[in-house]
Structure formats: structure tokens, C-alpha cells
Amino acid sequence: MDLRHSLAGRTLRLAVLRISMVVVCASVVSYVLNRSLIEEAVRAQLLLSTEKTIQRESLPFREIRELQQNFLAEFRAIDRDPLQRQALVRSFDDIFYRHDDGSYTQRPGLFEGQPLADGRRFANMSATYAPDIAPSDDVKARFVLSYLLSHKYGSTTQGRLFNFYGVVPEKGFPIYQAADIAKVFHYRGPEALKLETYEFYSRGFASGQSETFLTRMYFDSSNNAWMTTMGTPDTVEAGGQHRILACVDILLDDLMERLARPSIEGAYSTLFLADTEGTLMFHPQQMEAIQQSEGKASIESLHLGMYRPLLHTGGQLEPGKVVLVDTPDEIVAVGRIPETPTILTIHYPRALMQPAILQNLAVVATLGLVTLLVEVFLLRSILQNQVTRPLQRLMRATREVGATAELGKYDLPVQSGDEIGELSRDFTRMSERIYEAHERLESTVQQRTLALEEANQKLAALSMTDSLTGLANRRHFDEALHAEWQHATRSGSYVILAMLDVDWFKKYNDHYGHQGGDKCLRRVAHSIQAHAHRAGDVVARYGGEEFVLIITNTPPEEAQALVQSMCQAVRALQLPHPLSPFGIVTVSIGMAATIPRPNDQPSDLLQQADAALYQAKAAGRNQVVQAG
Template sequence: MSGTGMSALLRIAFRPTVKRKTRHTLAARALRLAALRIALVCACAGGVSYFINHSALEQSVRSQLSLSTEQALQRESLPFREVKDLEKNFLAEFDRIYAIPEARQSLARNFDDIFYRHEDGSYTQRPGLFEGEPLPDGRRFPGMSATYAPDVTPDADVKTRFALSYLLSYQFGSAAKGRLFNFYGVVPEKGFPIYQAADIAKVFKYEGPDALKLETFEFFSRGFGGPQNETFFTRIYWDPSNNAWMTTIATADAPDASGKHRIMACVDVLLDDLMKRTANPTLPGARATIFAADNQGTLIFDGKYTDAITASAGEASISSLEIADYQPLLKASQAIGAGSVSLIESTSEITAVGRIPDTPWVLAVHYPKSLMRPAILTNLGIVVAVGLLTLFVELFILRSILQKQVAEPLVRLIHATQLVGRSGVTVANDALPTHSDDEIGELARDFASMAARVHTAHEALEGKIRDRTSELERLNQKLLTISQTDEMTGVANRRRFDEVLASELAGLGQGQDLLMLAMVDADWFKGYNDRYGHPAGDACLKEIARVLERNTRSKQDVVARYGGEEFAIIARIASASNAPVIGQALCSAMATVKLAHEGSPFGHVTLSVGIALAAPDQNISPEALLLEADRALYRAKQAGRNQAVVAEPSADMQIQQIGA
């Protein structure tokens, strides 16, 4: 209480006594005012807390929703990016071989060795090839089947292209086995060889009500129906044989001067895994939708409209179903780039919308605002409870202080003043509240002590907030590390590899060193898995990763798991002569481990290494450098494995081999 307030109390105390009908004590009035004041403070604090918590929680949800959606976009784009790259590599290899006259003549002869003509004029692969029986020259093509319609009798050029498509479809399809459902190259004369688990020669016929009419398939009509040669996705369709939704990803070659295509690469993609992941977003309580980035917003997946999608055979769209809540999402999807995320807010939910890179699809993650209410109400309840507790405690303390240190001294003072002026009556000194100033001072010190405690509690709270913020930053950094690390082997993953390769090539011109890209593949690894089992295969991959990491020469070198049993190393080297030494060192280091492999002619696990180099003055894309390294790896395997091959970055692609 201030000095002015105390003076007023003393003036009231020494004023002549006036009789009143009703009398309210000072303590009672002070308690009522204190109760009213504290109640107002609690109400205001509760309101402020509600809006602050609501704003902070909504901002946190928006941040988490945006971050988790961006991560989902990048994660979901990886398999489609692999398919597109594989198809483009297929077409590039097709063009390279097709341009060699001697190769075309040999392929035309291979046609008669591989394919068998039926009475109706159609062709399929010869009996036994799909099951793995060898050709007379010893080549095997297990899992490869083919069909060619009887509409056009194949001439030498068609035979060449069909045979080349068969050989490359096997090469690329078997290389992607376990990651892709199938792989096939289609010729416009209605024929296609395909690498998959089912033999199409036993399924497709050219007569009867179920006759194959390839021209009615969307991938065929779109791929060969115009001059375009960009990768496209077909509409999703239901495949009864796999009991799953699928889409076909196709890339046609560049047409000739007459507008005619020679070949088209295709992959059928099962969408089950994508739909399962979409149904369970990272953010608890959220749900997700995938739709095409077209004018109609064709639905690919949505848990609320599964029946409509099924009933319409995949034709249902945001426009056809007249989903008003999705119209802002469709509009926003047409204005954002691949991999970017836009947040759309409605009265009931916050939705993150983003284009999945390398696809024509949009991912929308819906987060209901109702999920935030429990947390907000909990925080509000805590504030109200603390306020009420504070109210009761302060009223008790205030009543005690007013009664003992203010009210009682004032009563004694009033009684003493009534005796003043009476004759024969003296006022004893001990009847006066002589220590009133000290008591008021003690009250002030009590409030100061209370303020100090509040300040201490505030500082402790801020300390906790700093600790929580630091922990969140640590967890975010850990999440970033996990997103760039292969979970099984502990080395960098494919995403980190792509980032480093692009960065290294972009900065290559700033120094004198060469950039080395080594593609490393475990020899006969499928046989290893078949013989020892997948757990042993996983352990083998971990050991290979450790060997590669031990034999990298610099902390700046990056060892990454490229996919399956294939690894990649990115390193700066001073001279091209170092590349063979490094490649040989990797092979020798793996051989030294002596990891038993009875399915290998060497008796232990060995490595094949393909190396490509990029010079500072060489303008080369990541895809081109990968292709050079992959070709070098292919030659290393062709030469007997357990060795390294360096691709010279020259026009004739001379190869330097290093024996095991």
C-alpha cells in the first residue's frame, strides 16, 4: 500500500465518530475489490492465453504440415524419377545401337533365332525362352516374353527394332527387378517384348472376343499418335490380375522427318504402396488426397471417395463429383511448381497442396482444425486453474494481512482517539499503533518478495522454452540426417547422392581436380540372396558399405547406396591415372574380406566397378556422367566381373580395363 493511501486511512481514523446505519469494514471492502480484480485478471489472462495458444499452435501445425508434405513429395517422386530415367536411358541405348549398320544386320538375324511365327501371322518368343532355356549361342532371357500382331508382316527394319527392343527390355527390366513391376519396349507395328513375371505369349490372342487390340490402349495411342516424345502417365486403371490400381508410364523416341516413331519405352506401375502411404500421412490425424494436375482434377486416391473412383473406373474427378471443398485445391495446384507446397485454409481444415516431382499428380494433405481444440482447451484450463488457485491463496494472505496488520491497529487507534479530550483520562502509549509504518513497510516487502518469485518462475519457464527449442533443432537436424542416409547400410542414400553429384558437377570448374564417379555392384548378388537368404544379403550389403567407406581417401568423398546391391562413390582426384588405382583398390579390399559366396566362381563376394571422370572444362550433366559410369560397369561385368573399368570421356569411349 502506498504512503498516500496510508495518510488517507489515518485521516479517516482521527475523524469524529459518526453513527451510520450500515458499516462495512475496510478489510471486507479490500477483499471484495481484490477478488474482483483477480477475477478480471484471470479472465483477461485466459482470453489472451486462448488466442496466443491458438495462434502458436496453428502456426506450428502449418509449419509441420508444410515440412512433412515437402518431404512426402520428394519421397514419392523417387520411384517415378527412376522410371523416367530408366526409359530415357533405354531410348538412348536403342538409338546408339540402331545407328550402327553392322548391329542392325546382326539384330535382323537374331529376330529369327528369338521369335516364332504362328499360323495367323503373329509372332511370340520361342518356347522355353521365358522359362530360361538358352538359345543355340548360349544366351538366356528368363522372364522375357513377346507378342507381335499379324497386321503387318515384319520387314528387315521391323525385325531389327523388335529384336533390339527384346534385348534391351531384358537388360533394363532385369536390372530393375524387384523395384519395378515390369519393363517393355513397344514398336508401332503392334508388337512389344516385356520383362515381367507373367508370360504374355500365353495370355494375349488375336482372334475371338478377347482379341488383343493394342491400338485401343491409351499408352499406345498417345505414344504413337503424335510427334511428342515427352514422358507421360496414362489414366489409372484397375488390373484384375493384380487386384490393384495401376498406371502406365511411357516415353516415345523422337519421330523422324515423316513424324513416325520407331520405339517406345513403357513401365506399368502398381499404385498400392503409394495409396497406402497416402492413407497414413506423417502428421497424426491428417488425411491425404492425390489427384491429377489437369483441368478436372481427376482423382487418383481419396479415402472419402474410393467408391466413386472404383465405380467410374478411375474417371471420377473433383469437377465431376462437384466437390466444392476441393475447388480451391485444384485452383492452387495449377499455380505451383513441382516440389513446392502451398497452404490452403478453410473454415474446417488446413490443407497442404504440392506437385509431386516427375509426375502429373498433386498431393493434398488435409489437417482438421478440430484436432487443435483439445490442446488449446487444455492450455486454457491450466491457465484458469492457476488463476483460481492464485485467487484463493491471495485472498487468504490479504485477509490475514488486513486483519492483523491494518484493521486491528486502526481499531486501537480509533479507541484511543475516543479517549482524547475526556477529563481525567489519559491515553497510554502502548494503546497507540506506533509501529504502523513498519507494518506497512513489511507489506511492501512481502509484495516485492512475491514479485521476485514470479520473476524467478518466469526465468525458469524461459529456460525450459530455450531447452525445448534446442531439442527441437537437434531433432530437426537428426531428421535431416536420416532423410539423407540409407537406413540399412548407414551410407548416403539416393537422394543425398543426387544432390552431391549435381553440386560437385556445378562447382567442378572452380578447381583443377577431376570428379570421379564410381558405380559399384556386388557380383552375382541375386544368387547370394537365393543361397544365403535376404538377412545374409542385407549383412553382405552392410559389409560392402563398410569396405567402401574404409577405402575412401577423403572426408569429402561420398559413398552412397544407389539402389539394391549397387553403390556409388563421388570423389575428387588429382589425375586420371588415379582412377584405375582406386577402382582396383576397391576390388582388392572386398576380395581381402573373403566373404564366402559359393555361387561365385571366385568363391567369395567380389565387386565390379565402373568409373567415369569429369574434367573442369567439361560441361557434362549428372545423367550423362551416370550413363558413362553405368556403361563402364556393364563392360566390367561383361569382361568377367571382379574388376574395375574406367570409361574415357572421349568420343570413341575407349575403355581402360584393370584386371582383378
């Protein structure tokens, strides 16, 4: 055995190495090096913590922006549908009430959760509409649509967002929040509402831009809190006008509280807008001035000249980026919060590093002494750690090998160059061969098991699927209807069923043959399936040329529109049918909706849908009839 790899030689080398390290460390550590290392660590920590902070603070703004974009997209889709707009106009008088001064608010009781005549509830939804502009049908449709969508988005984000509201340029807005604005805003006297004086209104409708913006912070007396408004206007029309503005008020108390406590001890934060004046939103020494100025205080107005370079640097940054700026007394991290026009700065005073530098010098001074004391026990511990314990682990591994099918983690000294290391490597190679044999056996068993599971899954799918159309079969439909019926009975929700029949299909089959008829049924099935995209909707082949559709999570009015679109989609296929009065393949649809009661049965709803289908056929086919 080479002396260089013996235990005695290793022990001597380790002893010399440790003593040499103490001598080297004691000679090179100095005040300048300590200061450089500590400052580097502080800069890295400051940069990292600021990046995490701006990413964390951007999350609610990003969520709000995405919600507002979804709100506007849904608003545009419905606003362009003439049928839905007519329904919205009819709902105006159901939802809103005209006061003596000509203004409109929601009807009494709606905010508290009382239902409309059709059963709809809009708890926590209030609204106000300016009295100097009489509502046209267009305004009514947009105002009602804003009311419905504000309730939808506000209720789904309750607990995360303070409120949600859509503003129409005719000086009105419905809003989802805990406070009823109908009891706060008035149109007479010195406190009359002048919506055009609000920054979110003027900025949202003043230009043809559709970019998301953030207002200056302001104190909202109705909620007794400091906040800012985040708004996104829709794309302007050809005449240069907006039709809607999506807004969310953001409470700033939690943001200010978080900024008041940076993750680095001793540092402090500031937050200001990236505008020409640097409008302040948070400064630990200037909060009184900010509040007294109603959010208009800025770097310029408060003569904070040392912040001008920070404002200039922040204005040049991309959102999410952070840079460090050095001043004689501080290291400042400057970053842009994504999704907002705000600049966050975290200031770390250089004086805070001095105690750490002195502490490191004291550590270096004692390092040599501690190292020499440790060396007294080194020779004793090395024999124990390098000989006795490795041999014990090797003995334990010998007893355990082969006891399990997994390769054991024995923590053996396989990298060692001495005798124990060579023995450990031989043992490891032997255990690996045993493990490989186990692995081959396990792999064969897994492959056979997976093949059996795959065959079972294919068999289950075939038993629930119609082989011709690929839709759910009658068995699948019966099970789905039963499950949905039980769910609706417990929750008090609607179960909606539509039965569809291909018009004059026997004549089509006689004319084109069974293969042509099968092809026709597949085309119709695919067209229906393409419209049943909600989670829980089930489209099944009921038998022959009949199909059936279970519609879930949808009010009857929307279900009627969905079924009508299916009827139109089949017509749009333009499948030739010479023996049909229409010249193309069409369908007749009967639809029925009910809220199940304890004694009702699913067969009752099937009979209603079948009767409605019969009425559709009797009325000339190619249409949808809903059971009365």
C-alpha cells in the same frame, strides 16, 4: 568482488526472475493466443509433412524417368549402327516364334529361363507382336533391340520396379515382368488384343512430342492390381514417326496405402491429375466410385465443387512446390509431385485443434502453481549447482590435465563472473597451452608419416607402370590376367584377350629413329587406352611394339566390336608411315575368348590370341582376327 557478481546476489536475482515469469505468463496467455500458436504450428507441420511426402513419392517416378531416358539413349546408339542392326535382324528368329494367326511371341521356355543356342538367357521376358503387320527387317531389328534392353533394365531394377518394356509403333512390345503376356493376350475372338485402344499406346505414338506422361489409373486383370503407366517416347524422325516407346507400369496399392495414412493424425489425403476435370486417383470416401468408373472418376464427374479451387491452385504450381489453402472447415496443403502430372492435397480439419487449445489453457493454469513449488527448492539447488559441483569438476579436471594429448572437455563454468568462473578461465588457458604443445608434436609426426606414405605410393605405382607409354607393364598384366582367370573360373564367365602389334614397326623405327618410334608407341597406347573404359578392363604394354588387352564383363560379340573400334581408331590417327603399304601406322589384332575350365591355364588363351595375331599379319595386317 562486485556484489552484482556474488553468489548471494545471483541467487536473489534468479528467484525474482522466476517468480516474475510466472506472473507474466499467467497474465498474457489467452484463448486467442493459444489458438493462433497452435494453428501456426499446425500449418508449419502440415506444410513440412506435405513437402516431405511429395518429394518421397516423386523418387520412384524420377528413377523411372531417368531409366527410360537411358533406355532411349542406348536404343538410339545401337539402332544407328548398321552392323549391330544386322545382328539384331538375325536374332529375330532365334528369339521369337510365329503362331498360326500370324502373331509372334517369345519362343517356348525363354520366359522360364531356358537358354538360347548361344547361351543367352532371358528369364521373365515375354513378348507379343500384332499379326496384321508383317515384320520388316527394320521392325525385326527394333523389336529384338527392345527385347534385349527391356531385359537389361528390367532385370537390373527387379524388386524396385514392377516391370519394364519398350513398345514399337507396329503394335508389339517385349516386357520384363513376373507374368507371361504371351499366355494372356490373343489375336482372335472377343478378347483379341487391340493395342491401339490402350492409353499408353495411343498417347505415346499419337503426337510428335517426346515428353514423359502418366496414364489414368486402371485395373490390370492379369496382375489383379490398380496401376498407372509411365511412358517416354523417343524423339520423332523426320517423317514425324516414333521408333520406340519406353514404359513402366506402376502399382498404386502401396501409394494408396501410404496416402491413406498421412503423418498428421486426423488428416486425410487426396490425389488427382492436373487435367481439366481433375481425374481422381485416390480419395478415401470415393474409392468405390473411382474403381467402378475404371479410373475415369473426376472432381467434375463426382460434383466435388469444393475441390475446384484446389485443382486450380495445384495446376498453377511448379513441381515440388506446396501452398496452404484455407477453407472454413479445413486447412489444405496443395502440392505438385515432381516428375508427374499429379496434385496431392492433405486436409486438416480445424476442429482437431480445439482439444489442444483447451489443453494449453489447463497447462497455463497450473504453471503458476508448479513454479511456486519449484521456488521452494531453488535456493538449496542453486548453491549445490553453482558452487559444489563446479568445484568438483575443476578438481577432476586438474587431475586429468596432461594425462592425454587431447584437450579435455571439462564442462567448467568459464562464463561465470564470480570467483569460480575466474579460476575456471585460468585453468582453461593453462590446459590450452599444454594442448598446443601436444598439437605441434603430433603435427610434425603426421607430416613425416604422410611424406613417407606418399613416397611408398609413388614407388608402388612405378613398379606396375610402363615408363614409356604410361600403360600397365608386363608384371601388372600378368597379375591382372591371373586374377581375372580365377574369377571367371568361379563364375563361369568369359575371359577375353586381345594382342595388338604395330605393323612394320621396325621399318618405322629405322626411318624415324628411336625417338620417333617412342612417340608413335605413345600415340597408339593412348588411342587404345581411350577405348578400354569398362571397369576391370586392363591395357598393358606386352613388350616392344606389342600391346595386350583384357576385356571383362563383355560378351564376345561386343568385345569383337570394341577391338575393331581400336583398330579403326589407330588408323584414324593418320600417323605417316612411308614404308607401310597403307602409308600410315596401322595395327594387327588377334583376339581370343574362353570360359575357363578347371584344368585350363591363362597361357592357353595367350597362345590362342598370339596365333590369331599371326593370322592377322599373314592375311595382310591392319585387321582383327578372332581365334576360332
